[in-house]
Amino acid sequence: MSLAAENLGRDAGGRAILDGVSLVVTPGERLGIIGPNGSGKSTLLRLLAGIDRPSRGEVTLEGASMRRLTRRAIARRLAFVEQQAETAERLTVRDAVELGRTPHLDALRPFGPGDTAIVNAALARVDMSPLADRLWHTLSGGERQRAHIARALAQEPGVLLLDEPTNHLDIRHQIALLALIRRLPVTAVMALHDLNHASLYCDRVLLLRSGRVAALGPPAEVLTPATIRAVFGVEVAVHIDPEDGARSLLVKGHIPFEETQP
Numbered sequence: 001m002s003l004a005a006e007n008l009g010r011d012a013g014g015r016a017i018l019d020g021v022s023l024v025v026t027p028g029e030r031l032g033i034i035g036p037n038g039s040g041k042s043t044l045l046r047l048l049a050g051i052d053r054p055s056r057g058e059v060t061l062e063g064a065s066m067r068r069l070t071r072r073a074i075a076r077r078l079a080f081v082e083q084q085a086e087t088a089e090r091l092t093v094r095d096a097v098e099l100g101r102t103p104h105l106d107a108l109r110p111f112g113p114g115d116t117a118i119v120n121a122a123l124a125r126v127d128m129s130p131l132a133d134r135l136w137h138t139l140s141g142g143e144r145q146r147a148h149i150a151r152a153l154a155q156e157p158g159v160l161l162l163d164e165p166t167n168h169l170d171i172r173h174q175i176a177l178l179a180l181i182r183r184l185p186v187t188a189v190m191a192l193h194d195l196n197h198a199s200l201y202c203d204r205v206l207l208l209r210s211g212r213v214a215a216l217g218p219p220a221e222v223l224t225p226a227t228i229r230a231v232f233g234v235e236v237a238v239h240i241d242p243e244d245g246a247r248s249l250l251v252k253g254h255i256p257f258e259e260t261q262p
């Protein structure tokens with residue numbers, strides 16, 4: 001399922017917090033959104049998800065303008081795991097994940113055994129089956145994050161948007177999640193802070209700087225030492241694994257903030 005943005009922009013607080021963003025995410029692609037704090041990653045994801053309206057430009061989902069799609073029509077196609085998303089406290093994990101099926105249900109098509117199987121599979125994929133009956137408010141930060149992801153998976157979306165999905169997760173759950181996203185039959189767009197995660201698990205990366213696209217392309221072309229120094233103020237060296245050719249970045253140093261402030 002394809003997702004596209006054309007000259008997208010959003011104003012807030014009297015300025016453009018996102019401007020001139022155009023991109024086409026092709027079906028099955030994994031696109032990483034990277035950029036410093038405040039560069040517009042969450043703003044872009046919220047526009048792509050149809051949660052916020054753009055001040056300029058438009059988003060299209062499978063060629064249809066997001067403005068013309070109902071929330072339900074969007075939710076049948078697209079799931080969004082927001083940063084620090086909250087859920088009403090008296091729900092169990094299973095209740096919360098079952099909510100992911102809502103866009104597919106109506107009076108003629110009530111929740112059934114097929115939905116239970118989808119919910120069970122979603123819980124298992126993020127290692128939440130043992131916690132399915134726990135109340136939401138008893139979960140740790142990482143467990144909540146995994147439950148949110150299970151709910152998004154239960155939606156069976158064609159497009160999966162994730163805002164810092166590895167936030168709160170321990171290293172095994174981080175890698176398991178990124179590997180899961182890579183093998184799911186979805187188009188995925190995810191904001192990531194870890195440049196190595198972007199490098200290893202994304203087909204392309206979009207680098208944002210002050211609300212504008214600084215670069216868009218394959219990780220090896222975008223995540224160069226020169227670009228990382230210019231945008232993040234961090235010195236890195238590139239390491240190519242001799243066995244599998246995987247490209248990762250080693251941090252060598254950084255420019256202190258007091259040296260770059262006016």
Ligand SMILES: Nc1ncnc2c1ncn2[C@@H]1O[C@H](COP(=O)(O)OP(=O)(O)OP(=O)(O)O)[C@@H](O)[C@H]1O
Nearest residue numbers: 012013014017035036037038039040041042043044
């Ligand atoms: N309602 C608002 N009014 C004023 N400024 C806003 C508003 N909403 C967002 N911003 C600003 O817009 C910029 C982009 O915010 P956004 O949350 O998209 O950044 P981000 O790249 O996701 O950051 P982070 O890495 O910290 O999560 C920030 O400077 C933020 O302070």
